[in-house]
Amino acid sequence: MKRRHFLAATSVALVLPQLTSAAAMKRKVAVIGHTGRGNYGHGLDTVWRQIPSTKIVAVADANPAGLAQTLTKLKLKQGFADYRQMLSQVRPEFVAVAPRHVDEHRDMILAAIESGAKGIYCEKAFCRTPAEADEIIAAADKTGVKIAVAHRNCYQPALQQIDQLIASGELGKLLELRGRGVGDRRGGGEDLWVLGSHVLNLVNYFAGAPKSCSALMLQDGRHVTAEDVKPGAEGLGPLAGNEIHARYETEKGIVAYYDSIADDGTNRQGFCLQLIGGKGMVTIFLDQNPIAYFTPGNPYLTAKPRISLPITTAGVGKPETHPEISKQVSNHVRGVEDLIDAVDNDRQPLCSARDGATVVEMICGVFASHVAGGKTIDFPLQPRGNALGDW
Template structure:
């Protein structure tokens, strides 16, 4: 797959020399891309910095911002250092008048994103950077995938850990046998007050996206959704926070059979007392474990030895950098470039210029949404293993 072949050099050296300075000049690479920002104060605001990342890229220039809240719009204009004439309370008007080439879809409320994305595609944008989770249902994802493919629009999703080049080093360690045989992938959300279904949507989307990076696409999912220890029923279904849609359950246990034969698990329990330290995945092998803690510094750690064999002198957890285990990270400021979306935004620009898919693109994002909804589909079907692709494209909880 392309993502496996995307080398560290292709990501750029990420240090003093910007990504684009290392490429041969072409008309596309010489240009400055115009950017429009869509947010909604009080309805998801401007996400986790998806609005300001473009200010730090020499290849990008923010030309307009839309916010349905007038007071919020005025504040955002100041934040982006734009004139009042660059502000719109109607994002469709902004798209038609300003005609940005790249649009950042920032609101954290999921129910707005499909319409915003489709409006931007219809207006002729070249690229989109979208907050996660992508959309609410496979049906919504299907509609966006068709629109992107029809117009050759590059859409990247803000699963920022997916843009971290250390993932390639982790792959190399696995291929070299450093953890023996890869037996399973264990993933958890934060397990805070949102534990269960909300955690699956808001944070589990990061986890599932990483699981498929290492294990391949899912073939089946079996799951149970619980509320205070009992199976969720129709009476438990309610409208979720942040425009997620139908929601139920404060405890989730899911099992995915992945394409390469490895099984991945996702678990989330509200207030699980882990202090959010489980957020991420563990790649469990017969002779070692690699842990990836989402958004942490460093992202990855390695521990040698059979994880099922007790030891009087257990091995320590050792950090993994892009240069290897227990090696200082050679890329200055890498964590910040991941955390503030710089690498993701750079990759989207390069994807447009090179006419390729971004590292975390609409196909990956759509698959993540399908994996989330498969949890509820399996639960509705008595926790049987449901195959992919899902036949039910709407939200499964509507059938309870």
């Protein structure tokens, strides 16, 4: 993720950017969902109704009952069983690729690109392999279409306040990043894909692109073997393990760790990324409000009581002056507005296809390292598939 893109997207104001081009004309949006196979993600269908400059003109859903329900929900008359037919007939400017199941994303995105769409907003995880991401990026680069991936936490303006803590030296030397998954029944490989992708996206933001990965995958305390590999839920592809420990070396020289253990006892409260510095620690709680806290003081001294200060858009320990932003982030309004602005100003979205691809590569790097016996695997990955499937 390029920091300059983040600053460009948020420097005008903390409120949503006011679009200046074609503001008076409604922009045509088509929604692709699939009831029973990921549905419509986390509101990727309804978000467009909250954007005054856009109008949903059609929806596609291969499930007849789901299509009928969605037409009623979105107050639409035009529905299609085949998303390719919809894209061909409607020729939308923007397309929402909404299903949570990942195995259809590549085909849906490529079809949207081929239809002439200018902007695509895609549910995470982005796609199943670096090879699929390569295909998508090549097609997008050829046509100029802008793709945003719904890693919504990166749209939080509070991240700028964390940047300032690092830049000012108040956090001290940044020693390491530590991320954890939700740690529920999905702990391990599924947690890495479905929720860990949010954590890895923020690792990319703060530490830069990953240079290498070394990892260990366990099943009930023993090393995962080829016999453990099964088709993953939500169309994730080959998957295994209910415990994962990964280490990344990054572009900025900061080492980042990611851990996920099924039923880890944290009651889903460990889902976070911690930035550990010599003078304090920042904890980013994914999808919560406030999203982050700063705990000043040497993180390894426990003699004194620790105070955690909320990080808001106004600063560390200050009251939130824009309470509406948290909702705008969680319901994808900020992400969609950023995508529209990226189309109008010919820039990459804050969370672009390349950012989504980086996360996919970080995940597949875990699989590649484990299959190689825990060996450190360099990026870019070679080969570009899912190593569990070739084991």
